[in-house]
Amino acid sequence: MTAQTSSATTRATCEAFDRADPIRAYRDRFRLPEGVIYLDGNSLGALPKATADRVKKVLDVEWGEHLVDGWLKDNWMGLSEVLGDKIAKLIGADAGEVIVVDTTSINVHKVIAAAMLMRPDRRTLLTDKGNFPTDVYMAQGLVEFLGRQHRIKMVEEDEVAESIDEDTAAVFCTQINYKTGRLHDMAKITKAAHAKGALAIWDLAHTAGCVPIELNKIEADFAVGCGYKYLNGGPGAPAFVFAPKRHHDKVRQPLTGWLGHTNPFEFGLDYKPAQGIRQFRASSPPILGIVAMEAGIDDMIEFGIGNVRAKSLALTSLFMKLVEERLLKHGFGIATPKETERRGSQVALTHKDGWAIMQALKARKVIGDFREPNIVRFGFAAPYVRFADVWDAVENLVQVMEKEEWKKPEFQNKKWVT
Numbered sequence: 001m002t003a004q005t006s007s008a009t010t011r012a013t014c015e016a017f018d019r020a021d022p023i024r025a026y027r028d029r030f031r032l033p034e035g036v037i038y039l040d041g042n043s044l045g046a047l048p049k050a051t052a053d054r055v056k057k058v059l060d061v062e063w064g065e066h067l068v069d070g071w072l073k074d075n076w077m078g079l080s081e082v083l084g085d086k087i088a089k090l091i092g093a094d095a096g097e098v099i100v101v102d103t104t105s106i107n108v109h110k111v112i113a114a115a116m117l118m119r120p121d122r123r124t125l126l127t128d129k130g131n132f133p134t135d136v137y138m139a140q141g142l143v144e145f146l147g148r149q150h151r152i153k154m155v156e157e158d159e160v161a162e163s164i165d166e167d168t169a170a171v172f173c174t175q176i177n178y179k180t181g182r183l184h185d186m187a188k189i190t191k192a193a194h195a196k197g198a199l200a201i202w203d204l205a206h207t208a209g210c211v212p213i214e215l216n217k218i219e220a221d222f223a224v225g226c227g228y229k230y231l232n233g234g235p236g237a238p239a240f241v242f243a244p245k246r247h248h249d250k251v252r253q254p255l256t257g258w259l260g261h262t263n264p265f266e267f268g269l270d271y272k273p274a275q276g277i278r279q280f281r282a283s284s285p286p287i288l289g290i291v292a293m294e295a296g297i298d299d300m301i302e303f304g305i306g307n308v309r310a311k312s313l314a315l316t317s318l319f320m321k322l323v324e325e326r327l328l329k330h331g332f333g334i335a336t337p338k339e340t341e342r343r344g345s346q347v348a349l350t351h352k353d354g355w356a357i358m359q360a361l362k363a364r365k366v367i368g369d370f371r372e373p374n375i376v377r378f379g380f381a382a383p384y385v386r387f388a389d390v391w392d393a394v395e396n397l398v399q400v401m402e403k404e405e406w407k408k409p410e411f412q413n414k415k416w417v418t
């Protein structure tokens with residue numbers, strides 16, 4: 001795949017890239033509506049075909065027939081860890097270090113609190129202005145709860161490493177910026193944190209399932225991630241938490257529910273945390289949600305995260321090249337870094353009329369999304385997006401601009417969910 005080098009790209013060139021794509025066959029694993037070009041897998045991943053059968057089995061057999069015995073008979077009680085061990089393979093963690101529980105926001109609370117408790121003499125939580133709002137909100141809520149001495153220090157994205165000081169308890173960043181797709185150097189920032197005695201916490205919401213990383217190799221302290229983006233786990237799917245074995249003995253997290261107890265069915269009245277990663281679980285696992293994630297994660301392991309990354313970079317490079325050739329003259333800018341090692345799996349265009357343009361594009365069945373104030377966002381989920389789709393998306397966008405379709409009144413009003 002040399003999408004970025006050839007000069008005169010045509011649709012035929014893109015079709016040739018598709019024929020040469022070693023993971024092209026995997027597109028058939030997904031259910032995708034006819035005629036739709038889906039470039040929003042960074043917001044909600046597509047449905048793996050195998051998921052429907054797996055969920056149906058739970059309804060028909062496990063819940064339907066086994067009732068309460070399903071907790072053991074069908075291993076419902078162990079699924080959070082089974083899936084955690086699978087996700088571990090995608091993010092460079094070991095078995096027993098990842099668990100599928102709750103949501104990203106809730107898990108952010110747990111890991112920030114755990115890190116602050118491990119550095120009781122320090123008062124600062126460091127984050128950057130490119131972090132996702134819920135991450136910052138959760139940090140604000142926690143810091144307020146901890147009391148006046150604690151504070152959040154928020155710096156520019158490229159100033160994180162040098163902003164760490166002796167009062168920093170933890171650095172907390174999202175590796176890939178949800179708007180621009182800019183990618184942090186996790187190894188460098190983690191090392192800088194450790195050099196000052198601070199911990200490093202990573203949100204992998206836009207990383208897991210599209211960019212290979214090595215959490216243990218870089219000695220990350222904690223991480224969280226999202227189940228419904230590139231892991232294709234379904235709307236509102238549970239999220240995951242990573243805590244390395246070296247922290248298991250001393251770590252404590254504040255949401256001490258009964259299923260994080262060492263023996264929940266002892267029904268004692270003193271909380272004793274479970275050994276290992278299981279203490280990050282608070283409540284009964286949402287079995288339907290967890291089961292719906294399994295096929296997507298199994299598929300992703302089979303596709304090979306290295307293959308996925310290679311194709312994703314070729315897709316985003318091709319898209320940016322075509323935008324430069326055909327769309328800059330219509331007032332678009334590119335907010336995503338050009339260097340492959342500095343970007344994730346999405347491309348953000350800027351345009352002052354971005355909202356209306358995206359609505360007009362969606363009317364042509366090319367699905368991306370819009371982020372305030374002017375970002376027109378396209379995600380490239382490599383397992384199911386084709387090079388020809390990239391061509392067609394750009395062609396449709398050119399049509400939307402040349403025919404001024406975005407000026408139609410029905411595309412002007414903003415909706416509640418963008």
Ligand SMILES: *Cc1c(COP(=O)(O)O)cnc(C)c1O
Pocket residue numbers: 103104105106132134135174178203205206226239
């Ligand atoms: C998508 C995303 C979330 C989502 O949080 P929920 O609790 O699942 O709503 C959180 N953080 C980041 C960085 C995200 O990209």
